[in-house]
Amino acid sequence: MRDYKKAQEEIVGFALILIVTAVILLIFLVFSAKNNQKEAVESYEIESFVQSMLQYTTDCRDFLEPLDIQKTISECKNKNSCVDGRDSCEVLNSELKNILEGSWIVNSGSSVKGYELKIISGGEEMSSIKKGNETLNSKSAAQFFQDVEVYFTAYY
Amino acid sequence: MIYNNRGQLKIQQMAFMLMAITLFFVLVGLFVLKINLSELKQSAGTLEEKNALLLVTRLANSPEFSCDNSFGSTKINCIDADKVMMLKQRIQNYDDFWGVENIEIRKLYPSSNKSVECTLDNYPGCEIIKIRGGQITPEYSNFVSLCRKESFEEKAEDKCEVAKIMVSYKGVD
Numbered sequence: 001m002r003d004y005k006k007a008q009e010e011i012v013g014f015a016l017i018l019i020v021t022a023v024i025l026l027i028f029l030v031f032s033a034k035n036n037q038k039e040a041v042e043s044y045e046i047e048s049f050v051q052s053m054l055q056y057t058t059d060c061r062d063f064l065e066p067l068d069i070q071k072t073i074s075e076c077k078n079k080n081s082c083v084d085g086r087d088s089c090e091v092l093n094s095e096l097k098n099i100l101e102g103s104w105i106v107n108s109g110s111s112v113k114g115y116e117l118k119i120i121s122g123g124e125e126m127s128s129i130k131k132g133n134e135t136l137n138s139k140s141a142a143q144f145f146q147d148v149e150v151y152f153t154a155y156y
Numbered sequence: 157m158i159y160n161n162r163g164q165l166k167i168q169q170m171a172f173m174l175m176a177i178t179l180f181f182v183l184v185g186l187f188v189l190k191i192n193l194s195e196l197k198q199s200a201g202t203l204e205e206k207n208a209l210l211l212v213t214r215l216a217n218s219p220e221f222s223c224d225n226s227f228g229s230t231k232i233n234c235i236d237a238d239k240v241m242m243l244k245q246r247i248q249n250y251d252d253f254w255g256v257e258n259i260e261i262r263k264l265y266p267s268s269n270k271s272v273e274c275t276l277d278n279y280p281g282c283e284i285i286k287i288r289g290g291q292i293t294p295e296y297s298n299f300v301s302l303c304r305k306e307s308f309e310e311k312a313e314d315k316c317e318v319a320k321i322m323v324s325y326k327g328v329d
Contacts, residue, residue, distance in 0.1 A: 010173070017177065021184055029191070044213050048299040049318075051233045055301040056265070057316045065313055099318055102265030103299065 039139075040111035040156035046141040050152050053099050054143060060084075060091040069095065073148055077121045093127055104154065106132040114155040121148045208296040208325040211254060216300045216321055220250075227303045227314045235261060235321065237304040241279055244287055258324045259287040263302060265318045280304055297322040 054070040060082035061067065067075060067082075072095070075081075075088040082088055096117060104115050114132025118125065126148075133155065140153040215221055216233045220243055223234035240261065243250070263283045274282035302319035305312045 014173070014176070018180070021180070025184065025187070028188070042209075045298060048213075048216075048233045052299045052301040052318050055231055055234060055303070055316045056318055057314060066308075066315070068316060099265045102267060103318055103320075 040137075041139045041154045043139050043141070046139045046152060046154055049103060050141045050143050050150060053096070053103075053152075054150065056095070056099060058091055058095045060086065060088055069099075070145060073119060073121070073126070073150075074146065076126065077146075077148065089126075093129070096127060097129055100129060100131065104131075112154055112156050116151075116153045116155075118151045119148065120151070204325045205296075208256060208323050211256060212296045212298045212321060212323050215254070215259070215323070216298070221321075223303050226305075227316065231301065231303070233299070234301045234303055234316070235319070237261075237280065237285070237302050240285055240287070241274065241276065244274075244285060245276070247287055254323075256323045256325050257288070258292050260292045260322045261285040261287075261300070261302060261319050262322065263317055263319045264299075280306075292322050292324045294320065294322055296324070 054068065054073075056069050057066050058069060058072050059066065060072050060075070061084070062071075062075070062080075063083055067088075069092070072088055072092045076092050080088055082091060100115065100117060104112050106112055106114055112132070113135045115130070116134075117127070117129045119127040135155040138153050138155045140151065142152075143150040216235050221235045221240060223231050223236045226236055227234065261284070267283055271284060272278060272282040274280075274285045297320045300319050300321050301316045303314060303316040306315040307313075
């Protein structure tokens, strides 16, 4: 009877060693499993996009040269027309819409779920383009020049 | 004789127990070693990834790609397409210069959706400038403005378009 009890104690001891080691291994595994996944949209992408968008050359010209988006915003703000008579604000909105559609794919299967571009001049909204859904995850960038503020947000 | 047998049994029991514990700890040790080795491989891969990410954010402003002052004022995130086309011709002199497998610039807007690769014959009527051959994914990419000089009424004008620069790195085997 005494020998039987002693054997039982030994088995319990062995089981305890196994359990303690297993728990230590589990904790080690949890701590070592780091999440290094890249985000769907990175901040630098948004900032670079806004800069590239402002540098894009439109087909709206003044008397000297074709205007980039930044200059077209200024022309629109000053209510000037392109040299061919088109309204600079119309050209601006159409070009912005096309640039956004060409650069950001928004659909149910894509990582980007939506975006919003806002151009504010002197406190007044000059242009606002929105597509897709607003989600809880977003990245934004802003650019300021003269008294114009350009805000872009991508939702993912 | 009975005591002798019981003693032998006890020693045998102890020997089996010691063998079992040793075997168990050897297995645990092997498991930990395997995890450590795979972590080492993973961290090497992560370093390569970080390098690709860092490179993609600063490549457009490097002297080999940047517009400098060729397009009026100094532009950031601006790639001189004419310069890149010349770089493409001499890419064999830049082996392992950037430490990545491939660099590609893809025009986003305006784009004809035909994905025509740029050569000296079809430039600038093309969409993709492959600095080196091979496949590439948009995982490590950044927006840039791709600028070039265009002739209009016998004078040179600046033309900037929206593009993406992509890099791919060699994975760790």
